[in-house]
């Protein structure tokens with residue numbers, strides 16, 4: 645067994661030192677595109693400034709005979725594009741596929757200095773992260789990369805969910821985890837045929853009316869993903885990494901997409917995937933705290949002084965714990981406002997009201 649003291653030592657001679665804390669950079673939307681698709685690739689220069697993260701997807705949704713085109717397309721795009729503050733991520737093929745090794749070999753040696761995070765699909769346990777961790781260190785050393793590339797796992801098998809805590813803590817490279825509801829549904833043998841979102845059949849029904857057994861009984865649709873997201877959020881928080889809702893496949897149902905994203909935001913997620921340009925604005929809106937909430941949080945922080953004790957504000961009791969919640973909202977708002985001048989203005993205006 646390796647000593648805990650070795651955790652922050654490079655795994656290969658010449659590789660950069662691992663990070664001690666995951667940098668919190670805005671990542672409200674991880675925008676997926678297929679780098680081998682000419683139409684999507686042509687949109688990269690205009691989409692990059694609108695999104696927090698641009699992700700060149702090499703895995704599912706890229707046809708088997710287009711895998712190399714996608715990989716090479718990403719190399720070309722990364723070399724030709726100046727991304728500014730926007731992060732560049734990729735999703736490699738799954739570790740048991742014929743493409744994963746070449747994905748890593750090519751991307752790290754060709755564009756490793758531009759890649760912030762590598763998303764690894766279908767992660768089942770710490771051993772998958774350990775494999776990627778060592779290989780990345782060797783490739784970083786070979787390519788002369790000076791800052792470590794971080795790793796993001798997708799939670800999309802029943803085994804992965806069972807092992808989510810060990811995955812979250814498997815390496816200092818771990819940046820975050822996303823829910824992969826489509827593969828997870830298949831892995832669990834759920835009887836859905838969707839990518840994320842709810843299902844009208846997954847519901848709770850109101851009790852019968854004792855005085856009128858024929859009276860209609862209301863039903864309430866439940867969230868299929870609540871358990872998994874809550875578990876993922878706890879695992880991520882315990883290990884200081886970031887949780888994300890994954891994809892919402894019904895592109896036209898922007899309202900339900902917004903609801904799913906908001907549930908995830910309220911439960912602790914910092915972002916979601918956007919699969920189509922129309923989902924970018926939804927994620928931006930949902931994963932940026934509302935100006936009124938930020939103004940309230942700042943009012944509580946100002947009133948609470950050193951954050952201890954109890955006070956009443958507008959009829960509501962505030963104490964150390966609400967102070968801490970308000971710090972979460974206010975600090976997130978500060979980070980996002982530093983990237984987004986419109987948001988900064990909206991927060992400043994709400995504070996004056």
Ligand SMILES: CC(C)(COP(=O)(O)OP(=O)(O)OC[C@H]1O[C@@H](n2cnc3c(N)ncnc32)[C@H](O)[C@@H]1OP(=O)(O)O)[C@@H](O)C(=O)NCCC(=O)NCCSC(=O)C[C@H](O)C(=O)O
Nearest residue numbers: 676677683684687704705800824825826827891919920921
């Ligand atoms: C979902 C799509 C296939 C829809 O594409 P399309 O039918 O072309 O949509 P539109 O006609 O509305 O597109 C309008 C224009 O916008 C471009 N476009 C579309 N999507 C993107 C994008 N993501 N980035 C950039 N540009 C985009 C179109 O090319 C049109 O251009 P033009 O004709 O010039 O105006 C498509 O959106 C798509 O493929 N999206 C990505 C899908 C994807 O990445 N899927 C994988 C992630 S989800 C997953 O893997 C499941 C998960 O792992 C799990 O297990 O849960």
Ligand SMILES: [Mg+2]
Nearest residue numbers: 704800824827
């Ligand atoms: Mg998947």
